[in-house]
Amino acid sequence: MFIPFEKLPDYARVWVYQADKALNNAEQNHIQQVLEEQVNQWAAHGVPLVGSVQVLLNRFIIVAVDEVQNQASGCSIDASTRWLKELGAAMNLNFFDRSVAYVDGDEIKTVEMLKIKSLVAEGIIQADTIIFNNLVPNIGEFKTNWQVAASASWMKRYFQQVAL
Structure with a gap:
């Protein structure tokens, strides 16, 4: 279940993905829309996760989950990683830039x-x-x-x- 990022508590778990280039407005909007849909369907062992996603500073994608509601499992974390890999491949971007x-x-x-x-x-x-x-x-x-x-x-x- 997607909720706005600012509504998540400070203890919510985050993953920060860094794009290999600056993102333009159209790319940012597309990424936000696609990932909000994914987060809205995100689940661990069939139980919905409460999470959010946010594109920041034309370069970073922040994925977050409130694990008090339900803990993210290895499979659900893998799913979120897969979203970024698939989206990156479709947009010719690398969200796993380690520079x-x-x-x-x-x-x-x-x-x-x-x-x-x-x-x-x-x-x-x-x-x-x-x-x-x-x-x-x-x-x-x-x-x-x-x-x-x-x-x-x-x-x-x-x-x-x-x-x-």
Whole structure:
């Protein structure tokens, strides 16, 4: 059963999917419509799940479920992953982009993990650059720790001064 994202509690479980490119308005609307229909039919062992989906910042798809109502099973989680794979294939998009997304001015850019250190050395990614932590487990963490300064993330090691 689909409900608006903002009506879900902070303990609701989330999965953050990152598109491999910025999405235009038509793509975002299509994704939202298709995934709302899927969430509306989402079930675990035949029992409906209460969940939501939201497209954010022209790049991210957030899928959420309130597991107090009914826990998501392995099969229901696999089903949600399949939605994104099928939708991505139909739209020629990859929603499983594992590069690091960061804010650069008014734009969200991505960089391969292996290139992070050089971008920090070049000053392109700085300590206060906002990066996206797509591994947040629930809505509460999503609200507080999805967008964080690079120096407050796993990237902090690149900004620590070496004491002599």
